[in-house]
Amino acid sequence: MSSILRTAHIVRQSGAARVTARNISRRSYHQIYDGNxxxxxxxxxxxxxxxxxxxxxxxxxxxxxxxxxxxxxxxxxxxxxxxxxxxxxxxxxxxxEEEPEDLAPEFPYQNIRRKDFFWGDGDKTLFWNDLANAHRA
Incomplete structure (x- = not known):
């Protein structure tokens, strides 16, 4: 039985036998190079x-x-x-300088909120920007 098969067979056994499997593989490895x-x-x-x-x-x-x-x-x-x-x-x-008609239009499907946010005044999202985001009417 080759050393690889012996090692594979022992590794399948319980955890305590795995230490033995490592020792056998080391022994077999050294036996290959001891002679040459x-x-x-x-x-x-x-x-x-x-x-x-x-x-x-x-x-x-x-x-x-x-x-x-x-x-x-x-x-x-x-x-x-x-x-x-x-x-x-x-x-x-x-x-x-912008006139109200120059601003981006507010569509009814934008900024739909069923309930207020639990931080701040409840209107501002986590990544709120006063310049870019419009306040809820």
Missing amino acids: VARGKKFVDEQKAIHHHAASTAGMWYKVSLYLALPLVTVSLIRSFKQETEHIAHIKHHAS
């Missing part, structure tokens, strides 16, 4: 190469995140903040 030193050395060298590659790749992505992604997100944040500030100033400027 060159094969064991090759395996260890491959594992070291994999570890080295993983460490260098992780370092590269850390640097990409730190030096590329973080500044780009910061620039985007500043740009969007400036645009929104200009937009709000534009809305405030035109809000005082």
